[in-house]
Amino acid sequence: MLKSLSKITRKITSHINRNVTKQNQGHIIALGGGGFSDQPNNLLLDEYLLLQTNKAKPKVLFLPTAGGDHEDYIAKFYRAYNKFNCKPTHLELSKKTIPFKKLEQIVLSQDLIFVGGGSPRFLMQVWRKTGLDRIIKKAWKQGIVLSGMSAGAICWFEDGYQNPKDDIWRRISCLGFLEGSFCPHYDKRGELRSAYRKMISSGEIDSGYGVQDGVALHYVGTELKYIISSSPDAKAYIVKKAAFRVTEKELKPTYLGILHEAHKLDSKINANDDDVLIDNTEIVRKYIKLINEHDVTGLLAMTSGDAVFIDSMGIDTKGVTDMRKAWDVLLTFFPDYTVIVKDIISKNGMVAVFGTAKGTLATDGKILAENKFEIPASWTATVENGKITKWRVYADNQPVRKLIEKYRSGK
Incomplete structure (x- = not known):
């Protein structure tokens, strides 16, 4: 094999x-x-x-x-x-x-x-x-x-x-x-x-x-x-x-199988496929840019009406209204949330992104250095007709959980 x-x-x-x-x-x-x-x-x-x-x-x-x-x-x-x-x-x-x-x-x-x-x-x-x-x-x-x-x-x-x-x-x-x-x-x-x-x-x-x-x-x-x-x-x-x-x-x-879902390696890819790969990759890069700019309206404009967002805990959010709420909550908790891209692979309408997610847990409206995190993360995006139809996050959230638990316990 x-x-x-x-x-x-x-x-x-x-x-x-x-x-x-x-x-x-x-x-x-x-x-x-x-x-x-x-x-x-x-x-x-x-x-x-x-x-x-x-x-x-x-x-x-x-x-x-x-x-x-x-x-x-x-x-x-x-x-x-x-x-x-x-x-x-x-x-x-x-x-x-x-x-x-x-x-x-x-x-x-x-x-x-x-x-x-x-x-x-x-x-x-x-x-x-x-x-x-x-x-x-x-x-x-x-x-x-x-x-x-x-x-x-x-x-x-x-x-x-x-x-x-x-x-x-x-x-x-x-x-x-x-x-x-x-x-x-x-x-x-x-x-x-x-x-x-x-x-x-x-x-x-x-x-x-x-x-x-x-x-x-x-x-x-x-x-x-x-x-x-x-x-x-x-x-x-x-x-x-x-x-x-x-x-x-x-x-x-x-x-670990995220890429198996996103990228089945073929021995041949024709020129038309390459054009599609580039287009899809650029769409996802633009989507990530909007995430880093915290432009929720722009993010929703790039998603289909029935798009699905799945977080790293496996919880899914569907539809524009609930998705706006989900982004608002995330960016309220982590006002400086940022995605850092280290690699992108695209195949058959699926794009896999690899990098890190970083940010700071806001506590009582304050952003303190002790509440910062940076974790390895991966994302998959399904692109259809130029729109994101599915966005999924894969990450080890243990450092983030520890920050939240620390805040809730008042330590």
């Missing part, structure tokens, strides 16, 4: 990478599910992992320890990663004894480490016995990208837990690189979700994140920077104890 990293996913994450790689901090990317092991026909998350290495041909190490180094699991890994321009390898630690120095040499020579799913208890037992836990910590500090799915995501946090044989869920002490806890498969396994909430409620494990299949949490250092997904409808949740109950707060990931 693909022998080089997809231009599509590279475009999606390039502006994120430019911000992140400036920092000399390790990356940890924890998947709730999905990737090559659960969704072999959807490798968007795997592409994303490879991109974080910033290497043309990264070396990738698969650790299937939690799954007992099962041959089928290892075969799945190679089937997927042999499609990419990378150097895949694996280690079977539960079946073979590898001298510590050799193990350290192999692990620390990698660009990306992916830890498979299975039993988190067994994983931690084997890693502590072999000394891999100490080597992995060194790899993190050295800047090697760490990642994993299910048990391979749980292991990076302080608190883990084990599927019961006696119906009693027990805490497992994990690596502790990241605070709190992590629950994978949050949409597929009701018993796991229920047990996770009960353990948080009882105080046996700390608060954390419930993450659905196809969603990943991307940490830089110990700070959660990005939430991304390979499915447009997948979600993650902050799960924590508040007073006498456990609460869930929904987090909307940035969908």
Whole structure:
């Protein structure tokens, strides 16, 4: 299939990478599910992992320890990663004894480490016995990208837990690189979700994140920077104890497939198509210019009467009247809201825009420097007969939410 990293996913994450790689901090990317092991026909998350290495041909190490180094699991890994321009390898630690120095040499020579799913208890037992836990910590500090799915995501946090044989869920002490806890498969396994909430409620494990299949949490250092997904409808949740109950707060990931929707790469584009692409791109550039000028009347003049506006939370607004209200509210909250364009791609009436959104939350009519934000963002626009018929925003709004929560709490 693909022998080089997809231009599509590279475009999606390039502006994120430019911000992140400036920092000399390790990356940890924890998947709730999905990737090559659960969704072999959807490798968007795997592409994303490879991109974080910033290497043309990264070396990738698969650790299937939690799954007992099962041959089928290892075969799945190679089937997927042999499609990419990378150097895949694996280690079977539960079946073979590898001298510590050799193990350290192999692990620390990698660009990306992916830890498979299975039993988190067994994983931690084997890693502590072999000394891999100490080597992995060194790899993190050295800047090697760490990642994993299910048990391979749980292991990076302080608190883990084990599927019961006696119906009693027990805490497992994990690596502790990241605070709190992590629950994978949050949409597929009701018993796991229920047990996770009960353990948080009882105080046996700390608060954390419930993450659905196809969603990943991307940490830089110990700070959660990005939430991304390979499915447009997948979600993650902050799960924590508040007073006498456990609460869930929904987090909307940035969908990595945005360009797949907007731009199907063709080998041939004729001259007439090029003319249309230029026209549509210019229409969208003019629309963005009006956004930055806060010209709501001009924006509405460029949209069709039945146009749809979908914000980054997935909430849609239809029709001119409601759209005017939506723009007025946005620009009241953020009087200096600005879209910065870094790249635009157009195809078949769909235009994809990549860049950043920035602004300041106005509090009590004041614009304070401490309330500024700037976040990576993407937009798609559907253009028909010279009018915008659909405008959709994709962004990680966590920094904005924090500003709003701070304002509401009066801190």
